Amino acid sequence: MPCRSFPTFTGHNYERAIMSSKEENVQYFLNLIKKSRQGKFKVYIGMIAGVGKTYRMLQEAHEMLRSGLDVKIGYVETHNRADTEAMLEGLPVIPRKKVFYKGKELEEMDLEAIILQHPEVVVIDELAHTNIEGCKNRKRWEDVMELLEMGINVISAVNIQHIESLKDVVKDISGISVGERIPDKVIQEADEVVNIDLTAEELINRLKAGKIYRPEKIQLALDNFFKTENILQLRELALKEVASSVERKVENEVIPYEKGIKRDRILACISSSEKTPRGIIRKAARLSSRYNTSFITLYVQTPSESVERIELSAQRYLLNHFKMVTELGGEVLQVASSDVLGEIINVCRERRVTTLFMGHPSFRIPYVWFDIMKYKRFMKALAELDIDLIIVS
Numbered sequence: 001m002p003c004r005s006f007p008t009f010t011g012h013n014y015e016r017a018i019m020s021s022k023e024e025n026v027q028y029f030l031n032l033i034k035k036s037r038q039g040k041f042k043v044y045i046g047m048i049a050g051v052g053k054t055y056r057m058l059q060e061a062h063e064m065l066r067s068g069l070d071v072k073i074g075y076v077e078t079h080n081r082a083d084t085e086a087m088l089e090g091l092p093v094i095p096r097k098k099v100f101y102k103g104k105e106l107e108e109m110d111l112e113a114i115i116l117q118h119p120e121v122v123v124i125d126e127l128a129h130t131n132i133e134g135c136k137n138r139k140r141w142e143d144v145m146e147l148l149e150m151g152i153n154v155i156s157a158v159n160i161q162h163i164e165s166l167k168d169v170v171k172d173i174s175g176i177s178v179g180e181r182i183p184d185k186v187i188q189e190a191d192e193v194v195n196i197d198l199t200a201e202e203l204i205n206r207l208k209a210g211k212i213y214r215p216e217k218i219q220l221a222l223d224n225f226f227k228t229e230n231i232l233q234l235r236e237l238a239l240k241e242v243a244s245s246v247e248r249k250v251e252n253e254v255i256p257y258e259k260g261i262k263r264d265r266i267l268a269c270i271s272s273s274e275k276t277p278r279g280i281i282r283k284a285a286r287l288s289s290r291y292n293t294s295f296i297t298l299y300v301q302t303p304s305e306s307v308e309r310i311e312l313s314a315q316r317y318l319l320n321h322f323k324m325v326t327e328l329g330g331e332v333l334q335v336a337s338s339d340v341l342g343e344i345i346n347v348c349r350e351r352r353v354t355t356l357f358m359g360h361p362s363f364r365i366p367y368v369w370f371d372i373m374k375y376k377r378f379m380k381a382l383a384e385l386d387i388d389l390i391i392v393s
Helices: 014-037 053-066 082-088 111-117 140-149 164-174 184-189 200-208 215-223 228-254 256-261 279-290 312-327 340-350 365-384
Strands: 041-046 071-075 097-101 104-108 121-124 153-159 192-196 266-270 295-301 331-336 355-359 388-392
Touching: 041 053, 041 184, 041 228, 053 071, 053 082, 053 121, 053 153, 053 192, 071 111, 111 140, 121 140, 140 153, 140 184, 164 228, 164 279, 184 228, 184 279, 192 228, 200 215, 200 228, 228 279, 266 279, 266 312, 266 340, 279 295, 279 312, 279 355, 279 388, 295 312, 295 340, 312 331, 331 340, 340 365
Parallel strands: 041 153, 041 192, 071 121, 121 153, 266 295, 266 355, 295 331, 355 388
Antiparallel strands: 097 104
């Protein structure tokens, strides 16, 4: 099972808490050293397609080129927009590589060529793109992380609807489930996040003028994703994301000593049941991002869910949950116990949790009174530990 296994906790352990704090400080210092060797990462965020992210990246590339920097275009998607294609002229482009897939010749970003040329700055568009089978990495954001580790500075772009933890929110807004997404940790790794902002009226005018899509697609876009109410809500999400990024930068770089006393800790509880809302994990990730802290996802394995007894479908649900936690930058914690609520309290106490995410409690018909009393004791314990409880429907 792809997660870290921990022993059952039996109560508050002061010495262990101190050791945990020391380990966090050491890890923070090691992360600073690693970060200093990495390339710088700049991300342009847009609320929707057509706001001008690619155009702005190319504009910046021209400015860097005039300043004498070794800047290359690793991958840019112009979408046949005349203004963007014109901006690409005069910039050194690393040719794309040809990839054969299902009998067709396709083009992908040439990661190996970028590494070989090792420019000071490389511009890479479409951060959420899924690479064709046969490429070294499955996702383009993984290519970017590799380039950063090699000391190459990267400028990239993504639309707000491609951020993993916002999947459910974007679906509620637009009715569309976005397939290609990036983990929140990718944005959190960025040294600079810039919002390319337009009013809804300006964006719709650009669309109607044919500056975003071909004429035959304009009305379809206006009737679907480009509705004014959708644009306004997506714009709000983009502004909030950039504001959160600026807040993290202030806390990490302007007042780094305050990082050590930050006490916000998020715990999300999941189970092997298909009824466990995946929104628990996404909302915990969003809140931890806003608080500039990490989050833990706890799975309490009951005797009926032991390796010998758990159903294959339940294992699949768990694996999907664990994968999502990892992609969102969280920690998976697995504990074996028959007392689920008691174990949650133990972990809350051990990890000094401040906010707990759970699904709605269910009570067994023959044992309703017993379950209710047990849940009341659980709530009392949370109150004594001063932990906020968020029930996710």
